[in-house]
Each structure stands twice: as C-alpha cells, then as structure tokens.
Amino acid sequence: MTELRIIDFGRVSALRSQSIWHALAASAGKGGPTTLSFMRPGSSYVGIGMHRSIQEVDQEYCQSNGLPIYRRQVGGGPVYLDDKQLFFQVSSRREALPISRSAAISKVLRPFKSAFIAAGINADLDETGEFAVNGAKVCGHGAGEIEGGVVVVGNLIEKFDYVRAASIVNIADVRVKLEIESIMRRFVGVFANDINSEAFKDEAVASLSNALELNPKVSVLTDEEWKLVEAYDELLGDSSWTKNPEFLPALPRPLRVVKIRAGVYVVYNSVRGRQFLFSVVFGIVESMILEFEDFASNSGEKFELGVSLKNKSVDDVVAVLVSEGLLLDAEVAVLANAGVLLKEIAA
Amino acid sequence: MAGILVEGYEIRTGLFYDDATDMWVEVQDGIAHIGYDPLGLEINGTLAQLAMAGTGKEVIKGDTIGTLEAEKFVGPIQSPVSGTLVEVNEAAMDNVSKIHAQPYDSWLFAIAMSQPSELNDLISGDDIVSAFESRVAAYRVKGVLAR
Numbered sequence: 001m002t003e004l005r006i007i008d009f010g011r012v013s014a015l016r017s018q019s020i021w022h023a024l025a026a027s028a029g030k031g032g033p034t035t036l037s038f039m040r041p042g043s044s045y046v047g048i049g050m051h052r053s054i055q056e057v058d059q060e061y062c063q064s065n066g067l068p069i070y071r072r073q074v075g076g077g078p079v080y081l082d083d084k085q086l087f088f089q090v091s092s093r094r095e096a097l098p099i100s101r102s103a104a105i106s107k108v109l110r111p112f113k114s115a116f117i118a119a120g121i122n123a124d125l126d127e128t129g130e131f132a133v134n135g136a137k138v139c140g141h142g143a144g145e146i147e148g149g150v151v152v153v154g155n156l157i158e159k160f161d162y163v164r165a166a167s168i169v170n171i172a173d174v175r176v177k178l179e180i181e182s183i184m185r186r187f188v189g190v191f192a193n194d195i196n197s198e199a200f201k202d203e204a205v206a207s208l209s210n211a212l213e214l215n216p217k218v219s220v221l222t223d224e225e226w227k228l229v230e231a232y233d234e235l236l237g238d239s240s241w242t243k244n245p246e247f248l249p250a251l252p253r254p255l256r257v258v259k260i261r262a263g264v265y266v267v268y269n270s271v272r273g274r275q276f277l278f279s280v281v282f283g284i285v286e287s288m289i290l291e292f293e294d295f296a297s298n299s300g301e302k303f304e305l306g307v308s309l310k311n312k313s314v315d316d317v318v319a320v321l322v323s324e325g326l327l328l329d330a331e332v333a334v335l336a337n338a339g340v341l342l343k344e345i346a347a
Numbered sequence: 348m349a350g351i352l353v354e355g356y357e358i359r360t361g362l363f364y365d366d367a368t369d370m371w372v373e374v375q376d377g378i379a380h381i382g383y384d385p386l387g388l389e390i391n392g393t394l395a396q397l398a399m400a401g402t403g404k405e406v407i408k409g410d411t412i413g414t415l416e417a418e419k420f421v422g423p424i425q426s427p428v429s430g431t432l433v434e435v436n437e438a439a440m441d442n443v444s445k446i447h448a449q450p451y452d453s454w455l456f457a458i459a460m461s462q463p464s465e466l467n468d469l470i471s472g473d474d475i476v477s478a479f480e481s482r483v484a485a486y487r488v489k490g491v492l493a494r
Contacts, residue, residue: 050414050421051396075395075419099489101420102392129418144421247398247414250440336444337395 002033004214006205007221009039017041017087018070019232020221021151024091026232027225029148034092036208036216038201044082044161046168049075049142051249054242058170067168071242074142074153077259080168084159086197088112088204091151096212105129105143108152111207112139118203119156119196128262135282137261138190156200160189169258173270176277179287180258180266183279187264255331257338265340274326278309278317283342285309285317290326315342350451353476354483356385359451363469365427366482367409371451372427372469379428380454382439386482388450392418394443399424399456404432408465412456428465430458 046069057078090108097104116123123131131139141154166181209216258266268277278288290306309317321327350357363372369387373380399413406426413424434457446453470478
C-alpha cells in the first residue's frame with residue numbers, strides 16, 4: 001500500500017489558497033504523490049472558474065471592498081471566498097482515478113461524507129453530486145486536470161456571507177441581486193452551530209485514505225513543489241491571466257443564468273421589452289416577474305402572465321415565454337447549456 | 348455517411364477515429380474537421396462550456412488546443428492531428444447540448460493538416476468496428492461504462 005500525503009497548510013494568503021493546490025496537481029502530473037491538503041484563506045477574495053468571463057464579476061464592488069479576483073483552473077462560476085471556509089483538495093495522477101470525470105469526482109468526494117458528519121453537519125451527497133442538508137448545498141466543489149495531474153477541490157462552509165456572495169455578481173439591477181441573495185439564503189450554507197473543522201480534517205484523512213487504499217502520512221512540500229507554487233503565484237496573481245486566459249471564455253449575454261447550486265438557478269433577461277426574472281428551484285419556477293423594469297406600473301397582461309407561470313415546470317414556462325416572443329431560440333440554448341431545462345424544448 | 352450502432356454507440360465508417368482523444372476526424376482537401384465521438388462524450392459527462400484557442404494557432408498532435416468543462420471538471424481538449432487551427436465551430440460552442448444530441452453534426456474545430464501521414468495512426472475503414480468494440484470493452488473493464 002502506498003502513501004496518501006497529508007499537508008495542512010493552515011492559514012495562507014488568498015493567492016496561496018489557490019496557487020498551492022494548482023502546484024500540487026501539477027506535481028502529481030509529474031509523478032508526485034497523491035495528496036490531501038487543507039488550508040484556509042487569510043483574507044477574503046473572489047474566485048472565478050476557468051470558463052467564466054471576468055465580466056460576470058462586479059469588479060467595481062470587488063475593488064472598493066478590497067477583494068482580489070483570481071481565476072482558477074477548475075470549473076464553476078464566480079464565488080466569494082473567505083476565512084470562514086476550510087478548503088480541502090485531493091491531487092492525484094490522472095491514471096489513479098476513473099477515466100470518467102463524474103466517476104473521478106464522486107470517488108474523491110464520497111469519502112468526505114463522514115468528515116462532514118464528524119464536523120457536525122449531517123450532509124449527504126445528493127443526486128446532483130453535491131453535499132447538501134435539506135436541499136441546501138454545504139460544500140462547493142470543482143475539479144480540473146492541470147499539467148497531467150488531477151485535482152478535486154471542495155470546502156467546508158462554516159459561515160456564509162450571503163450579502164457579499166450576491167454582491168460580487170455583476171448585475172446592475174438591485175432586485176436581481178436581492179433575488180440571488182434570497183435564494184442563496186435558502187440553498188447555500190450550513191445551519192449548524194459549533195462546526196468542528198478539526199474533526200472534519202481528522203475524519204477526512206481516515207476516510208479518504210481508506211477509500212483510496214493508501215496509508216496516510218503527514219508531510220510537507222518538496223523544494224521543487226515550492227518552486228511550482230511560486231510559478232502559480234505568478235500566473236494566478238497576474239491580472240492579465242484573470243482577465244484574458246489562454247482560451248478565452250464566452251462573454252456573458254443579456255440572458256443570464258446564475259447557478260446557486262445544482263438544480264437551483266436565478267434567470268433574468270435584461271433585454272428591454274423582453275425583461276424577465278425568475279428563479280428555478282429543482283425544476284419549478286418561482287418569483288416570476290415579467291418586464292420588471294416597469295413592474296411598479298405594470299398591472300396589465302404581462303403581470304397576469306407572470307403570476308400564472310409561478311409554480312409551473314420550468315420547461316412549460318420556457319415554452320410559454322418562447323410562444324410569447326419573450327425568449328429567442330438562442331436564449332433557450334443558453335438555458336439548456338446551463339442545465340436549467342429538464343428536457344430539450346423545441347423552440 | 349452510414350452510421351452503425353456498436354454496443355449502443357453510433358459510429359460512422361467513413362470517418363477516422365482517435366482512441367487517445369476519443370475524437371472523430373473527417374478530412375477533405377487537407378482540412379480535418381474534428382469532434383468528440385459518442386464514447387468520448389459519455390466519458391466527459393454533460394458538457395457545460397468549451398473554450399478554444401484562436402485561429403492560426405499551430406499544434407502538434409496531442410497538444411492542448413482548448414479546454415472543456417463538464418460536471419465542474421475542467422480538462423484539456425487535445426488535437427488528434429498536427430497543423431494549424433483554421434476554424435472553430437462557434438455554433439457548437441454556443442450550444443453544447445447539441446453536441447451530445449448530434450455528435451457527428453457538431454465538429455468543434457478544423458485543422459489544416461501539416462502531417463497528412465498522421466492519418467495512418469488513426470483508426471479507419473474495416474478496423475473501426477472492432478476498435479470501437481475494444482474501446483467499449485476496455486472502458487467497461489475499468490468500470491467507466493455500464494454493462
């Protein structure tokens with residue numbers, strides 16, 4: 001049985017809370033050991049996924065609140081991160097994990113269930129592949145292949161700053177931000193006191209090493225790996241990488257989908273004359289507002305239509321919006337790509 | 348072009364296949380149009396985003412030419428042939444759900460091939476069916492695919 005290297009980095013800088021695990025993945029790709037690491041960012045910042053445009057982030061808000069923005073080489077959207085979140089990462093050679101991406105993530109994440117329970121959070125991996133308690137996500141995760149190594153990252157959310165998490169999203173209309181914050185309060189975060197992060201770490205080590213059939217061994221980075229960390233400090237800390245990565249992400253469109261957790265989305269369209277805002281909660285539309293810019297004075301047909309669409313299946317609602325000319329074919333594709341629709345709709 | 352179902356996956360006998368990248372390749376006048384085959388799509392999972400290099404980029408077979416995101420997993424898109432990236436299928440980038448529904452109508456990028464002899468390394472003709480069966484069997488042994 002070979003070793004599972006365990007490294008607890010403790011509190012690190014915001015940048016290092018990204019660069020370290022990028023380096024660990026790259027090291028694994030060069031033959032380095034499978035590693036479980038923990039760290040906590042010493043200050044708040046915003047992370048943005050590999051394929052998301054910087055324009056999805058409210059850069060003015062971030063600047064005025066002293067929040068640096070770092071682009072990570074794993075998936076997902078813009079997220080607010082702070083020291084109330086304990087990060088964990090598992091880095092490994094690509095060949096050591098299942099070739100199927102979802103199977104690889106599942107194999108790595110599943111052992112953490114007992115760690116959440118040890119921490120005092122009765123979480124389970126739900127059918128969407130996220131750790132949740134009563135429908136609320138309690139762990140953000142992502143994964144990526146970096147220089148031939150694979151890394152799966154997640155966090156133990158001890159406390160969640162909903163106001164900041166909603167504020168970092170680049171959306172001009174305050175009502176949309178309030179809707180995002182409201183939905184986040186229902187579907188993100190831990191509703192438990194006295195979360196025991198030390199128990200989380202201890203159980204994660206035991207459970208993961210057992211699942212991967214590796215012997216846990218507390219260790220440190222090698223000198224070569226620290227050089228990799230410094231190289232990733234340079235890359236990830238470079239604002240030109242954050243704004244313009246090698247493979248440019250698509251720009252956000254007027255139709256925006258903000259994913260709160262798997263199955264829960266806030267959707268809004270800012271095109272004048274076709275404005276709408278609604279939330280989708282596991283396939284059902286909530287809080288439908290049509291042409292919300294004129295909402296205060298709008299007591300006519302559109303208001304009635306909006307009311308009638310509440311609590312309907314998202315697919316039925318989208319079909320109605322298409323038939324009313326409020327949603328175009330290309331916008332339906334945006335919803336389909338984002339996973340909002342339950343099934344394909346012929347627009 | 349004729350499609351054949353092999354182990355539940357559609358394959359097309361007039362194409363080239365690369366089992367290293369799980370991609371199909373169609374060549375006309377030295378230009379290779381390239382997309383993921385159905386098995387590759389299943390392994391990657393539900394696609395969410397794709398990002399490609401700009402046209403003009405020169406690649407060697409196996410080089411990363413873009414990245415894909417599926418199931419929150421970001422990984423490289425590697426080119427199965429060498430040459431110059433001459434076109435990216437923006438329609439496919441904009442509608443990734445169609446790639447799953449119609450993989451052979453969803454080429455992702457086109458390469459002006461600099462090493463046409465590399466086609467000899469790809470799977471084609473009478474070898475396609477048996478090679479595909481072997482790939483499916485190998486993935487099932489690894490537990491990647493349901494039996």
